[in-house]
Amino acid sequence: MKKKSPSAPKEIASRDSPIITLLSDFGVKDPYVASMKGVILSICRKARIVDITHDIAKFNILQGAYALDAAIPYFPPGSIHVAVVDPSVGTKRKALIVETKRSHLIGPDNGVLMLAGPREGIERVFEIRDRRYMLSNVSPTFHGRDVFCAVAAHLANGTPVDNFGPETNDYTGPGFAKPSLTDDQLSGEIIRVDDFGNIVTNITSKDLTEFGVTIGSTIGVAVGSVSRDIKFCRTYGDVDEGDHVALIGSTGFFEISVNRGNAASFYGAREGTRLRISRC
Amino acid sequence: MKKKSPSAPKEIASRDSPIITLLSDFGVKDPYVASMKGVILSICRKARIVDITHDIAKFNILQGAYALDAAIPYFPPGSIHVAVVDPSVGTKRKALIVETKRSHLIGPDNGVLMLAGPREGIERVFEIRDRRYMLSNVSPTFHGRDVFCAVAAHLANGTPVDNFGPETNDYTGPGFAKPSLTDDQLSGEIIRVDDFGNIVTNITSKDLTEFGVTIGSTIGVAVGSVSRDIKFCRTYGDVDEGDHVALIGSTGFFEISVNRGNAASFYGAREGTRLRISRC
């Protein structure tokens, strides 16, 4: 792949209607998300704001990292993505802008940007320091509003990315377990139980191919203490209503589902639970 | 009414800022809805995206059909409405564009478009087949993102509606029970319990007039095994706090409510439950 110049995303971002996406664990019951949007529109009136989700489990950095990584490949190059899962807000943790080949990611230095960043291809990382681009009163408990969204809006207005602070190579990586493969077992971890009760894991299509699992074969799946043989299919409707099905989900990961049912409640599955796959 | 030319909605849609609305049963906790919006903005940067709701009960096609039908009359002519309640995603069910006198409806061929479509006046129905207008990798589990939203964005860009696939007359109608009227009883079905606990039925103002019920009269209402005499009023505040009230709700259907309370928990009402009205 031809390497893009580092300044490309910024130039695209500053055009007619720059896109700024927001992800947080704030929920939407409180006025917090709205005040972030107000800050953006006060600084960059023409910004297009899109919510990724604000329902990340409180303080769950990994879940935020996963959701960000799943959503942003579908956004246009030059988009600006703000992710605020920030349990250490107001302490000495850094505030970052990650410039990738496709976009800019803005958020705290705790790993929340570091699944999407490396996948998009990190060009440079900056530490946000210049107070000119923050609100004049920065609340120590709400950098999402007073720092991250203000910075995103200035970036969308065309402020050069190196104006916000110094480049840094010292940042936190993701706490993201990799699947492991032996002769008779492929094991991984549940990264997400989605709203349908589908169990999304960190095992990829490539991992399954290496392990020798093909569409139509039956596999043994063990989640926690529950084991079951399941057919590996293309889609939910390939099995009867109520039947279990394993497949590659729409975010590219191995998934366990019940057609029109809820797999997570059957397995008692939670994010972080380990699972093991064997051939039948 | 003068019949509009079939191409009218498309022309309106392709103007300055085409409106695309989204309805689904995906919830907003996961990155699914955001990735649909990313797809739309990647294809049609100027689109205005508005959420109808993403909290349709999982796989509840009828509830999705009702919500779509209730919301879209308030949107400008030429809007494009995408509705994805799609338990059979990835199987052989068709993908449709329904062209009506006012707008385009896009979604699976399972009835979810078929309350709004006939009410708006169906002009033509197309089966989506041309893969040029889908994402290059179509996930078998997420046509909302890879097919329906991509198609909506191309339509908003001005692609003629008959480019997407062949016209069809073979599509699924709605599973929508009609109220029935005898001399001493009007009976219908609960189509929605709203977030206030209001019980929304499929009985219309016209049905009540034919049955001889007028504002200010008291009627007998039986929901499941619970019966009660209720005053038929104009609005909630026409009865005291905590009192039961029957009225024509804002979506045009007969509704049972408790002023500042929750009627659904009193009656144990659920969607699909039958109800009977009698004169007192």
Next chain:
Amino acid sequence: MKKKSPSAPKEIASRDSPIITLLSDFGVKDPYVASMKGVILSICRKARIVDITHDIAKFNILQGAYALDAAIPYFPPGSIHVAVVDPSVGTKRKALIVETKRSHLIGPDNGVLMLAGPREGIERVFEIRDRRYMLSNVSPTFHGRDVFCAVAAHLANGTPVDNFGPETNDYTGPGFAKPSLTDDQLSGEIIRVDDFGNIVTNITSKDLTEFGVTIGSTIGVAVGSVSRDIKFCRTYGDVDEGDHVALIGSTGFFEISVNRGNAASFYGAREGTRLRISRC
């Protein structure tokens, strides 16, 4: 402060992309919020619609007033804010436009606009009466859609604010208790339990300074029947995970929290509960 001319907000509002924010207790499961947005876009195609929140507790006017007041200072001058917590919809309660030094507030005359209004500086208050600016069929149960949003969109289009109805000085104030201060006790009320379980009170930074509490000091806090000594800090992370912390929250009010935990469940705190602060 130099007094702005009363017409300033309107002029700003009618420029390129007027901002209309929405707050309600409707939830987002039903098509109600979407139909409000459809009405706005049908009248004012260029409007930028931003949700404050639709998850105000049903009929909780004070909670709506607090959320509106917390969010709108971050929006640009000239924004139009619609707030619909309206248990008396369809009765004789008035419908208002409150013109402030910064913006226009639109909603029912029940106090929901009357925390934000006085803080922004009320210039004039109008009673909405002219039916030309409402939908042709006004549902007695949904003025949010048929009156308030229609009026907001016409105002955004540049309709002079005094066209909508007569000026009035007779409107409902907020039911908002003030904190009280004695020599050894500062007492106030819980105005909000946020989605993190943080307990937000009506006590301000200024109240605490007057009472002699400074950053780093320990204070006695009594919420209902639960008492505890807590450190008054700048941010959550100033105490260990699981420890209690008191601080000035991001909306400017005194707040009790548990670092990465849920304070509200510990104290059994609810909105409206009194609390008392003493020096240790």
